[in-house]
Amino acid sequence: MTAGTLRGVGVSPGRRAARVARMPDPVAAPSDRPLPGDADRDAAAGTIDAASAAVQADLARAAAATSGTASDILTVTAAMAADPTLVKQARALVVDGGESPARAVWDAAGGVADQLRSLGGDLAERARDVLDVRDRIIAVLTDAPTPGVPVLDEPFVLVAHDLAPADTATLDPAGVVALVTSGGGPTSHTAILARSLGIPAVVAATGADDLRDGELVVVDGSTGEVVRDPDDAAVERARRVVDRPTTLEAPGATSDGHPVALLANVGDPSGAQAAADAGAEGVGLFRTEFCFLGRTSAPSVDEQVAAYRTVLAAFAGKKVVVRTLDAGADKPLPFVTADHEPNPALGVRGLRTAADHPQVLEDQLTAIARAAEAEQAEVWVMAPMVATPDEAERFVAACAAHGLEQAGVMVEVPAAALRSRHVLEHAAFASLGTNDLTQYALAADRELAGVAALSTPWQPAVLDLVDATCRGGAAHGRPVGVCGEAAADPALAPVLVGLGVSSLSMTPRALPDVAAVLAATSLERCRELAALALEQPTADAARAAVRDALPVLEELGL
Template identity: 55%
Template sequence: MAVTGLQGVGVSAGRAAGPMVRVADPLPPPESGPAPADPAEEAARIRPVAEAVAAELSARAGRADGEPRAVLETTAAMAADPALIASAETLVVQRGLPAPRAVYEAAGTFADDLRALGGYLGERARDVLDVRDRLVAELSGVRPPGVPVLEAPGVLVARDLAPADTADLDPALVLALVTEEGGPTSHTAILARALRIPAVVGCRGALELAEPVGLIVDGDTGLVQVQTGEISVQAVDRAAEPSWTGPGHTSDGDPIPLLANVGSVTDAATAVAAGAEGVGLFRTEFCYLDAETEPTEAAQRAAYAEVLAAFAGLPVVVRTLDAGSDKPLPFLSGSSAEPNPALGVRGLRIGREEVGVLDRQLAAIAGAQADSGASVSVMAPMVATAEEADWFATRARAAGLNRVGVMIEVPAAVLTAQEVFGSVDFVSVGTNDLAQYVFAADRMLGSLAGLNDPWQPALLRLLALLGRAARETGTPVGVCGEAAGDPLLAAVLVGLGATSLSMAAGSLASVGNRLASISRAHCIAAGQAALLGTDPASVRAAVVESISAAFDGAPRHEGDRPAAER
């Protein structure tokens, strides 16, 4: 049996093997003509189809739970989005486009706007394109692209996987996932971890493989081996995750609060059901996405309070508006188009140009705290200097928010951490953006996924610098990037100085059980071992070796086992 290898980024732990199953690429762009004989009648086709697609996705959501349910509900809402439907109808009537082409162009514009906003919202552009493809297929009378019906267990290989397709995969049939695109923070990665399916993203060359062929997928190391002889089948060991109800702590009782990242009422309900001790990152952008004008303070207050109500009496960290400026939100007039919005006016920089927008949001957050009973802290994104931190803290406290922090996403904020800490009560590390800026690598590009791997030594060494400054000043340091949801890496983060971890709700149990199995001393040792590696693979191997003695015969996670033992 000849075996060759491809290298990607492991995003969901475990090792599995089986025959490759290709996922079809999206449909080609629909034709722009001929123009419909009756534009009004053609436009009228769009809404019923959108409602039918939304209903089908909602029905699938009803059969799921946890993170998969939340993703399906969000995708269903996108399919029925009145703004998307109206935009497509307008293109039919005004430009004479066939309905499929109108939906294709309208959704493409929405996706471009999300990409320009960057960060978490930028990654949601993939969700919009998924909805686009489903609507176009239905309007064209063809089967929508996506995961084929599996008659036997196999390894799915795709350019990328739509979140709605990933959400309700059957782990008994889907042995592993391999994609050429996507990154460690994509929905594919988050959902694969929630479903406990080994996954590798950013695996260049996977689509060039010709069937039939077998694949051996290592979701820990990112290695995908190709079997060209007899194809072996090996399912990952999916022993039930031990129950976890919190609170988060190490085996010697050191508390490590485990929090959830949320951005909607649905996310909040999922987090509570998963046992989150609060929220480490409440994304407020949902209030602004479809707004042609700035939402009123009262509307924002009500929307935030609806999410916060699920966490009455619990800590919630609210992040102020994080958006870019290449195609800014319509009511943000202070910024012009920029050639590189990731390095332009985004995050707090928008707040400093649009002070009224920021002040009204802070007032709304303070009001929502009073309405909900949650214990609210507020933090600003994209802070680079101590002066910026002080400016934001002053405004937030003037609005009645007493606990104020900033996001650590820009390397400069790490290098001047002690000065930044002087103005705030806490900081929270956005590992997703911090990695992007450390490596000058767009986190949206699958071809650069390896540089955005949270196991990269340079990223971990920056976190060590931050942790040292935090210990010297007594400043709490949370981590709210997706790195916090990797159970093995979570131990490293604690060892480097993280005092709380916030993640997708589906990762809470795995991380909680991991931390409860090892002591703080072992976490510190793992953190120190991580700093000696020269690449992600050697860092992971050093950490596995460092903490292997911590389990004392207790069951290990698949990702803890050295490759030679598997």
């Protein structure tokens, strides 16, 4: 690094050089001047309903025009725009308190956001969504420009404190060539969407708030560096385009032919088709929450069967790993999770919800079994948030009762990794959820910018847990995969394979890059890289050592 180099957390690989464009300032607080004494308060309150509906409709249209994770995020934000709690509180401030509609929305949204922040953990991240919806509704009420990403004639590096999920979901890679934020974390919406779009990104970058509109920078989304006032050589290097495939052209394997299944993470039916089009060998993580979100009661078995069949149909003859409902933490659902928990990330989430709501799991397994019978995909099932062998044993038994023989577990809790030899006596396979595994191993909220440097799977302690899980799987001949964001890192992929991981599941956009690096690396070299990473004292040292030992990354511009 040079004196003009900022350092953050690289969350989406690649290098780009372009001039900075900062996100516009957020909507200013509306005047607190009350309505005139003779104003029709009911009519004024009605404008909030209309503005909320307009914002919801705009976001829903944007969701329909996208797919996968972007569509999921926009759909959730659209639902939040019509949140009856927010609208009801804002209406009351107008009718009972005489506030203007814009000021009422501002104050009501602030109260909701404060409540979410007080809950901590992943739920605190939802406060950003509320404030985004607030700004959009106020823009409609005041006839102001809709908040969002700037539109310029030339490609640019977008710089912000953080991006609202709806802004991130509508990014155009042709205009936004790289992202830099001073906030956020490696598993924030910004990071996840940047990876899915193939946009190099650095989050939690110290000094990013000082970057100026129009200044030239080089962004390295692999190393987390942002170079200010770069020299001509650095700019030329960043602008060198490496011609790489955009889809997976052959099954994943090391250079000496050791197979590594390259799978896709899928969150909805449209995402399944996109993954199939990208050449994914199957689905390593089918998130079923899309069937449950935004509801006050669980979907029927028939509804679930129809939704699951759409995904399975896109992968006839291929493996699809279905994760049962992962409710709780940042995905609260009124019919399975408690209203208030002191720390939802450590509370009743994932498989734990089945203790008090067994019928939800029972119905879901019934639906998965029926969908599997009706389609030609090879269906595996896994439970999230398994911590102990007896939890694994009960889940496997429940799956077997429905004829689902390939029943496995997510390893997201360090206890499950350390005792994987016992957990995998029962489970047929394990899938490492490295996002949560890192969060719990480092005691670092994965959404919090202040601890973003800790929240990386390059942490040697996390790699130790991956190693322990793979050794536990090997003791029983059980396959172990990775379905966290770590799988999408082309530099980390050989390390994971060297530790014993047999499959990698990722955003479809990352498949060709990961395949290219593995194809240039032998299994023995993967094992050497794994040992090299484990020897390092810090995450930065592990990443640097492996990157230095993998010249193919430089050749590919990664």
